[in-house]
Structures are given as C-alpha cells and as structure tokens.
Amino acid sequence: MKFEINSTTSESRARAGKLETAHGDILTPIFMPVGTAGSVKGIHFDDLKKDVKAQIILGNTYHLYLRPGIEVIEEAGGLHKFNSWDGPILTDSGGFQVFSLGDIRKLSEEGARFQSHIDGSYHMFTPENVMDIQRSIGADIIMAFDECTPGDADFNYAKKSLELTQRWLDRCFERFISTSPKYGFKQSLFPIIQGSGFPELRKLATEHVKTYDADGYAIGGLSVGEPEDVMYNMIDVVTAGLPLNKPRYLMGVGTPVNILEAIDRGIDMFDCVMPTRNGRNGMLFTSEGIINIRNKKWQKDFSPIDKNGVSNLDIRHTKAYLRHLIISNEMLGAQIASQHNLAFYLWLVTEARNRIIEGDFKQWKNEMVKKLIQRL
RNA sequence: GGGAAGAUACCGAAGCGGUCAAACGGGGCAGACUGUAAAUCUGUUGGCUCAGCCUUCGUAGGUUCGAAUCCUGCUCUUCCCA
Numbered sequence A: 001m002k003f004e005i006n007s008t009t010s011e012s013r014a015r016a017g018k019l020e021t022a023h024g025d026i027l028t029p030i031f032m033p034v035g036t037a038g039s040v041k042g043i044h045f046d047d048l049k050k051d052v053k054a055q056i057i058l059g060n061t062y063h064l065y066l067r068p069g070i071e072v073i074e075e076a077g078g079l080h081k082f083n084s085w086d087g088p089i090l091t092d093s094g095g096f097q098v099f100s101l102g103d104i105r106k107l108s109e110e111g112a113r114f115q116s117h118i119d120g121s122y123h124m125f126t127p128e129n130v131m132d133i134q135r136s137i138g139a140d141i142i143m144a145f146d147e148c149t150p151g152d153a154d155f156n157y158a159k160k161s162l163e164l165t166q167r168w169l170d171r172c173f174e175r176f177i178s179t180s181p182k183y184g185f186k187q188s189l190f191p192i193i194q195g196s197g198f199p200e201l202r203k204l205a206t207e208h209v210k211t212y213d214a215d216g217y218a219i220g221g222l223s224v225g226e227p228e229d230v231m232y233n234m235i236d237v238v239t240a241g242l243p244l245n246k247p248r249y250l251m252g253v254g255t256p257v258n259i260l261e262a263i264d265r266g267i268d269m270f271d272c273v274m275p276t277r278n279g280r281n282g283m284l285f286t287s288e289g290i291i292n293i294r295n296k297k298w299q300k301d302f303s304p305i306d307k308n309g310v311s312n313l314d315i316r317h318t319k320a321y322l323r324h325l326i327i328s329n330e331m332l333g334a335q336i337a338s339q340h341n342l343a344f345y346l347w348l349v350t351e352a353r354n355r356i357i358e359g360d361f362k363q364w365k366n367e368m369v370k371k372l373i374q375r376l
Numbered sequence B: 001g002g003g004a005a006g007a008u009a010c011c012g013a014a015g016c017g018g019u020c021a022a023a024c025g026g027g028g029c030a031g032a033c034u035g036u037a038a039a040u041c042u043g044u045u046g047g048c049u050c051a052g053c054c055u056u057c058g059u060a061g062g063u064u065c066g067a068a069u070c071c072u073g074c075u076c077u078u079c080c081c082a
Helices: A045-052 A061-066 A070-076 A079-083 A095-100 A127-137 A155-177 A199-209 A228-241 A256-264 A274-280 A312-316 A319-327 A331-358 A361-372
Strands: A002-008 A015-021 A024-028 A030-033 A057-060 A089-092 A105-107 A112-115 A122-125 A141-143 A188-190 A217-219 A248-250 A269-272 A283-286 A289-292
Touching (some): A002 A331, A015 A331, A024 A331, A030 A331, A045 A331, A061 A070, A061 A089, A061 A122, A061 A127, A070 A079, A070 A127, A079 A089, A095 A112, A122 A127, A228 A248, A274 A283, A274 A331, A283 A331, A289 A361, A331 A361
Parallel strands (some): A057 A089, A141 A188
C-alpha cells in the first residue's frame, strides 16, 4: 500500500495525502463511514458512493464473525463481493467490542473470551484467529487485535493493558506475515497505539508500533470518556513520534470539531458512528451548526435541511419534512438524516484537504470550529 | 319504553374513604449518543410567589374530621331487552 503526502502546512501538522489500495485511491484526510455488519446503516452503497462520496467504509470483525459467520463471507468471496461495495474497506478487529461488551467478556494472555450479544454463546478471540478472520473477510486494511483501554483507567491498569496490547500486536504481525490474502489482493495491517491518557505510555506505545514497518498506524483508546483536552494532548504526543510518510488513523473520532482539531494535529483517517447513529436519533451536523431536528422550532421551517449542504437531499427536503419523518419514526427520516450527516462529514474532510493544499487550513479551521459548536 | 355498565390529567387506562396532583402505556416537550449489543437510552409532562400553597378525577348537592373513592339528582356514553 502506497501513501504519498501531497501537501503540508507550516503552521500546523496537517497534511493532505493519497493512500493507494487495491480497490482505489483514498484522498486524505478522510472520514470513513462505519458499516459494522457489512452495511452503513440506512444508506445504500450507490448513495454512499455518489451522494455521500465515501471513499472507504468500515466493517467489523466481531459482528461479521457472529453473523453471517466467516464461512458465509468466504463462500461469497469476501466482504467486497458479499456486500457489493467495490471501494476500499477497513475492518476493525473486535478490540473495541472487548471494551464495549465489557461485562460479557474475560481477558487473558491468550485473548478475549466473550459471549455473543446475539445468542449468549461463548467464543474466543486471539490475535491469531482475529488475523485469520480478517483474512477471510478480506478488507484492504485490517486492524490489530487490541484492548481498548477505558478512558478512566488508572496508570497501572493502563500500563498493563498497553503491555498486553503490545504482546498481542507481536502475535498479530507474526500471524499476518505468515499467512496470505485469500482474494488475490494485498491487505495491510495497522497496529493500534494505546496508553490511555498517559503521555509516557503513549510515547512507549508509539515507539513499539514503529518497530513494525506498517502501512499505517492507528491511535485507539481515545474518545472513550476522557476529557477532550486529554484526547488532543495524546494525539499531539503520538503524531509527534510517528513517521511522517505513513497514514495515521484516529479510531472512533468523532465530532466535526474533534476531526478538525485532529487533522490540525496530523491525523489522516477517521471513523465514527456519530453521523449515522446521531442522525438516526435526530441530530444533524450542518454547515451552520448542530440541529436537533426533533425540536418543535423546526415544525414549520420549510427551509432546506442545509442550504450549503452537498447532499442532493439537503436542498430537496425541508427541515419540517425531515422533522416529521423522524418524529413519526419513519425509516426514511433516519436514512435522510444519516445520508446528510455523512455527506457533511465527507465534505468537511474534503474541504480540509483543499485548505491544506491552498495553505489557509488553520484560519479556515478556526472559523469552522466556531460555527460547528453552535446549536441552532 | 325497560334494564345494565360507565364517565379519571392531551389520549388510553389503574385507583374504589386518608400514605392521590393521582400507577402504567401512548402522545407531547427536552436531553444524551465518539473503532455501532443503539430506528436506542434518559428526563419531564395541572398552576403558582414551588421543602409550601392553589385548582383538578362528567355535573349539582349531600354524608364524613377527611371523598377520585360512599349517597342522591341531573347530563352524556356504551351494551342488552322491547
């Protein structure tokens, strides 16, 4: 996988780049819509590509492993064939589920034993079988199996957790390099940097992942309950230590403001459920600020969803109509809101890229942040 | 014409002498959501000069220290018989 930096800025760490995968190029910075179960909730792939302008989507090892199951995906010929998305795909390893399904799993040196949230059955994830599973799913970018350390972890827990993640990373790479892709194209394995909110641990973690000449490096364990300034500080610490010529992926982040701040600090890739989940729940991110479309004040507002919006739906539909759909629990409402939010996120990172190239990123970012935190 | 049951807050529906401004649903209003156990979850929903007070359980009276709860008249609704 090739990554080239097209442009950098003098007053910030922000970069514009291009990541080449077997399923197409990705212009960075990029936001990657989350498609946990092989589907970005509520959005068809045609709209994702043409209207949202998504360049890469996610899938999730844990969810796909439980359902439909790896046999099905293998027989289909991999996830690309199965769901028909022909662009790049990244799969998360299930490490986040080890965190979010905390009460129904048990960690050991070997791996994570967990209960399915679907039927309660017991399963075991190890660094080795998670690599195998991700080979079978066949994403272009696959993630190391890690423990996503909780945001409120104390130093001792965070240190032990990081050390486990590091030992697991060694096993991930060992397995990864001794196996081959199943569908005739190259896969890249990204390590994940943990260390919670402790700069010294983050530095150690950064040094450790650099012992592998990976195609990209991810930062995990942020936006999991810690204060925002801690998150920004950790990003600073990590990006300062990472090689310049490799993409950096900040996992699970975040709000539009989080994304701009992270781009400013040298992050290239993002994913987050926020545009889709919050969209389903009536929260819109727009060029003017944040809208809770369920609020009564939009009941008779027949202005476009977002007058500056880039999605076709933004001008076509009014706030009043979208409010009606969401309030009435019509599934079209969730679809429109999700598609709008995703299109907005993709616009935001694309615009950031343009500004980096133009050279006025910092100024633009500061203006945008002011707008984006407003509640309309 | 005769008989039976019932009328509770925005709607439905509990309550059947004091602990009732009144359970529970729905609806309304607002909030949360960051590598998706989420088309989910939480709060709130008579008024006020708000640790208290005022007005509310069809309506007008009555019994009682005390009534949404008991009694009487009236109005309306539903069902059954003719």
